[in-house]
Amino acid sequence: MVLRILNNALTKFKYFYTYYELSRALIPLIILILVSIAMSPRYFLNPVNIKVVLMQITPLTLIATGEMLIILMGSIDLSPGSAQAATAMIAAILTRTTNNLLLAILVAVALGTLIGVINGVLVSKLRIYSFVATLASLVIWRSFVIIVSGGKLIYGLTQYSVFTQDFGTYIPIGFVLTVFIVILIYVLLTKTVIGRYLYGIGSNEDAVRLAGVRADFVKFLAFTIAGTLYGLGGVMLIAMGGFAVDPWSARGNELNAIASCVLGGIMLTGGSGHPLGGLLGASMLTILTNILVLLGVTEIAVQQTVVGIVLIGAATALTRGLRYVK
Amino acid sequence: MQSSLAVLAENIVKRFPGVVAVNNVTFDLRYGEIHGLLGQNGAGKSTLLKVVYGVHKPDHGNIYVDNRKVFIKSPRDARKLGIALVHQEIAVLPHLTVLENIALLGFSWGNLISKFDRSEFKNYIDKIMSRFGIDLEFNEKVRNLSSAEKMLVQIVAALSINAKILLLDEPTSPLSLHEVEKLFDVLKQLKKEGLAITFVTHRVNEALDICDRITILRNGEKVATVESKDIDAHTLIKLMLGREPEELYRVRVDKDIETIFSRYLGEVPLIELKNISTQPQTAAEVPLKNINLKIYRGEVVAVFGFIGAGKTELGKTLIGLTKVSHGDILYMGKKIKIKSPVEAIKHGIFYLPEDRRVEGLIPHFTVTANMDISSLDIVKKFGIFIDSLKELNISLDMIKKLNVVTSSPYAKITQLSGGNQQKVLVARAMLTNAKLVIFDEPTVGIDVATKAEIRRLIYRYARERGVSSLVLTSDVDEALGLADRIYVMRDGKIIREYINKNLDRDEILKNLA
Incomplete structure (x- = not known):
């Protein structure tokens, strides 16, 4: 009897876990936060630590959300890291030379958008596999950073402290802005025609094309919006990363973005995942590293190993019930 | 070996969501015969073959090979029993040579540890090919071969592992008339050697030409098994198409x-x-x-x-x-x-595709979203936003009009039966x-x-x-x-x-x- 009730509850939970896309990311995040609190209540809940975590989450959330748009279509984008570095570097140089923060930010975001436009054209018009097209982007834009920076670190960009201000709440303005942008993306994905098409392309592109949808245009648009988000991610990178940019900033961030999506319950095969997945996944990734540091695990290699193991766990949960994956 | 029973598939039932693909079909295959499986698109021919080859697990029914009851859980099990499936052209590796393909397709785990002697293998295959009058260039890349030759590669691979039971799934559909004749010559030779051959086709004349017996399937059910010398093309077509009420x-x-x-x-x-x-x-x-x-x-x-x-x-x-x-x-x-x-x-002009699952349905979408993907214009507001209330009303209206059986307009399309999925697609067309x-x-x-x-x-x-x-x-x-x-x-x-x-x-x- 008890066993049956338990079994029933388990079945229901399974259903809930598998089919409610938000819960795929939300439940593990809540568990992670609870575990973190339990393990190190004094340090983890310390307001300063919370602010640090939120600051680290901010740039990662922006690129993870952009990456999410691409992964939802069943494509992949390897350019976020380089795009983030390129936009950050341009913003840094412009801030230095013109001392005009607004101009620098606008140009950086515009550059991000341009990177997205180029990715979009490569994939939807020239029909290059997104993996290859954005791999080229990854290499090219990193080279761009190295060339324009002359290989030198730019630091002391204190103007960007506007994003780290918290007015006593320990919640930085940059994070609030980011959450606002994530909400915009949420609305785009759930309430608009474009979002519907985007999910459709990830779910069954052939069917969507036969149904008369301009899939190429939607793809182009998604890459463009993702690029814009990478640009914003670049700006936040300066603000949250100690007001400095070096030529190798954000290296490997494309992988963090993809990992965030996986942790956030976005299926890499496309078509399935909650629009907040990027935010939730980025939070998980950041909190995971944070709690390890608080517990005294400062070795990067050990941290990365733990992250890798958690990633394997998340990925296994995500694809459970599928017959096979590629 | 002549005339003894090779395979007996008894009362096979295979259901897919919303449809019974094979319904209580009994099918027997003897050594030294070519047995045709004739039927229309969706008659259940391929499904039956795949059940015998261990790709699909039957929901009901038994399979006997050489009069012994067997449980075939995977193609690997089937091959151990000497059963080989020759598929149209999917099962070859285009970038490898003929010989490599034969070696790989006939691959068994036993060979992994034993030493692979290339020249000995070549001789072995050469012998098989000359015995059946098959002519293939060993070092040619398979992508350069014609469809008929690709088929032959698969047949030789099957023979190389001493398969006694050959299942040919629609082998002739990509072939030209001349190639079909060539293939038939080989099949006749194989038959003479005592192999049991099943030949799936929807072409009546071919079935009559080559088969000794023909089993006709329609809508997943067996209509009859006939001796091909006792029947003519016209009767066969009638049996195959049947007549609905x-x-x-x-x-x-x-x-x-x-x-x-x-x-x-x-x-x-x-x-x-x-x-x-x-x-x-x-x-x-x-x-x-x-x-x-x-x-x-x-x-x-x-x-x-x-x-x-x-x-x-x-x-x-x-x-x-x-x-x-x-x-x-x-x-x-x-x-x-x-x-x-x-x-x-x-x-x-709007096209509703033949293969619902591949080109029609959007599997992660709800019934409603599948319905109006082509007509989001009518539920738009402020340019790009979807008016979800209007969308729901249109969807409820169509569900009622078309009598779609679904738990809710927001149910996942994959939870519906095949017929109801098709109705949703018809609704998609009607909304445009x-x-x-x-x-x-x-x-x-x-x-x-x-x-x-x-x-x-x-x-x-x-x-x-x-x-x-x-x-x-x-x-x-x-x-x-x-x-x-x-x-x-x-x-x-x-x-x-x-x-x-x-x-x-x-x-x-x-x-x-």
């Missing part, structure tokens, strides 16, 4: 027929194809040759033909997915070019303001009651809303019961056109025998 297919009423026919004289057709020929882009695509076809407003036109006749290619030509090498498409008398489905929809809807095999693989419902929907839609329908079908009763005019297609050509008035069923079938 009249109320299932007879949805058209003859009352308004005169008004329809009178239009053929004066009116300009909505769509006209003039001498359309296409250039195939893949090996599987059937080239169209000089297609002439007219569709008037509000008319139901059927194109009848078997698989490989080029019906789907015809449908896809109308939405710009084939390469037209010659000829014109006229829209209300004006020449137009259609390059993509998007452009087709601009001209009011298309002037011509192309239904590619609208009732294949769904239960009989829903078949009748969908036919009635197509008919009513044409009559009440004045929307033309082009029904591409391999079901002669569907064409007869539904269409005002019927085109008969074969090998990429339209061979006859009929006005559906006092039309005799056998008269149409004669074209295909």
Whole structure:
């Protein structure tokens, strides 16, 4: 009897876990936060630590959300890291030379958008596999950073402290802005025609094309919006990363973005995942590293190993019930 | 070994969501015979083979090999029992050579640890090939081979592991006439050596040519097993197609027929194809040759033909997915070019694909979202936003009108049965303001009651809303019961056109025998 009730509850939970896309990311995040609190209540809940975590989450959330748009279509984008570095570097140089923060930010975001436009054209018009097209982007834009920076670190960009201000709440303005942008993306994905098409392309592109949808245009648009988000991610990178940019900033961030999506319950095969997945996944990734540091695990290699193991766990949960994956 | 029982598949039942693919079929195969499995698209031939080969697990029924009961859980088990499946052309590795393919396809785990002696293997294969009169160049890359040669590679691979039971799944459909003969010579040789061969086909004449016995399947059920020397092509076609109860297919009423026919004289057709020929882009695509076809407003036109006749290619030509090498498409008398489905929809042409699962359904979407993906214009507000209330109302309305059985408009489409999924796709077509809807095999693989419902929907839609329908079908009763005019297609050509008035069923079938 008890066993049956338990079994029933388990079945229901399974259903809930598998089919409610938000819960795929939300439940593990809540568990992670609870575990973190339990393990190190004094340090983890310390307001300063919370602010640090939120600051680290901010740039990662922006690129993870952009990456999410691409992964939802069943494509992949390897350019976020380089795009983030390129936009950050341009913003840094412009801030230095013109001392005009607004101009620098606008140009950086515009550059991000341009990177997205180029990715979009490569994939939807020239029909290059997104993996290859954005791999080229990854290499090219990193080279761009190295060339324009002359290989030198730019630091002391204190103007960007506007994003780290918290007015006593320990919640930085940059994070609030980011959450606002994530909400915009949420609305785009759930309430608009474009979002519907985007999910459709990830779910069954052939069917969507036969149904008369301009899939190429939607793809182009998604890459463009993702690029814009990478640009914003670049700006936040300066603000949250100690007001400095070096030529190798954000290296490997494309992988963090993809990992965030996986942790956030976005299926890499496309078509399935909650629009907040990027935010939730980025939070998980950041909190995971944070709690390890608080517990005294400062070795990067050990941290990365733990992250890798958690990633394997998340990925296994995500694809459970599928017959096979590629 | 002669004449003893090789495989007995007893009372096999295989269900897929919403449809019984194989229903209580008993099938026996003897050594030294070629046994034909004949049936239409969706009759369950391939499913039956895949059950025997361990790809699908039967829901019910037993399989005996050499009179011993066996449980075949995977193709690996099947191969251990000496069963090999030869598939059209999927199962070869195009970038490897012939010899490498044979070695790999005949691969068993035992060979992994034993030393692979290339020259010895070559001799071994050479012996097999010369015994059966097969001629293949060992070092040629398989991608350069013809379809027939690819088939032979698979057969040799099967022989190399001493397979005694060969299952051939539609081996002839990609082959030319000459290649078919060559393949048949090999099969006859194999038969003489005492192998048991199952030969799946939908071509009646081929079955008669080569098979000793023929088992006919229809809608997942076995109709009969006959000795091929006792039967003629015409009877065989009749058995294969069967005849459905009249109320299932007879949805058209003859009352308004005169008004329809009178239009053929004066009116300009909505769509006209003039001498359309296409250039195939893949090996599987059937080239169209000089297609002439007219569709008037509000008319139901059927194109009848078997698989490989080029019906789907015809449908896809109308939405710009084939390469037209010659000829014109006229829209209300004006020449137009259609390059993509998007452009087709601009001209009011909508295509509902044959393979629901591959090209129709959007699996992660709800019933509602699957319905209005082509017509989001009507639920839009402020430019790009979806008015979800309006969307829900339209969806509820369609669910009621089409009698779709679903727990909720927000249920996942994959939770519905095949018939109801098809209804959702029909609803998708109806929600667009298309002037011509192309239904590619609208009732294949769904239960009989829903078949009748969908036919009635197509008919009513044409009559009440004045929307033309082009029904591409391999079901002669569907064409007869539904269409005002019927085109008969074969090998990429339209061979006859009929006005559906006092039309005799056998008269149409004669074209295909």
